[in-house]
Structures are given as structure tokens and as C-alpha cells.
Amino acid sequence: xxxxxxxxxxxSIEESASIICKELGPEVVQSxxxxxxxxxxxxxxxxxxxxxxxxxxxxxxxxx
Numbered sequence: 001x002x003x004x005x006x007x008x009x010x011x012s013i014e015e016s017a018s019i020i021c022k023e024l025g026p027e028v029v030q031s032x033x034x035x036x037x038x039x040x041x042x043x044x045x046x047x048x049x050x051x052x053x054x055x056x057x058x059x060x061x062x063x064x
Contacts, residue, residue: 009049013041016056023063032056 004012017029030039032055038044044052 004050006046006049009053010041013044013049013053013056016053016060017041019060019063020056024059028059029056032059 020028032052033040033044035055036044036048036052041052
């Protein structure tokens with residue numbers, strides 16, 4: 001996944017965030033964004049997108 005485009009990371013983050021919000025609430029997603037200095041997905045630096053995706057994906061995987 002290291003070679004995904006910015007758009008692919010954003011789409012993947014949105015998908016994971018949606019699942020997490022439904023199961024655990026938006027606060028969990030917001031806490032991940034805040035760790036990267038942002039209030040929402042749009043505030044995440046491009047360089048941080050892979051790390052944000054990894055964190056959210058790990059949380060999503062734990063739900064399964």
C-alpha cells in the first residue's frame with residue numbers, strides 16, 4: 001500500500017472512518033486526526049496520509 005496515490009489514501013481513510021464511526025463513534029476517528037495535528041481529513045498533511053490510514057485500518061480490523 002506504500003505506493004497508493006493521495007486520492008486512494010483519502011478514499012481508503014474515508015471508508016475506514018465511516019465503519020469506525022458507525023461502530024465506535026466519530027470521537028475515535030477525531031482522536032486519530034488530532035494526533036496528526038488536524039481536525040478533519042482535509043487537514044491531514046499528504047505525507048501523513050499513509051500513517052493515518054494505517055491507524056484507522058488497524059482500528060477497523062480490530063472490529064472484525
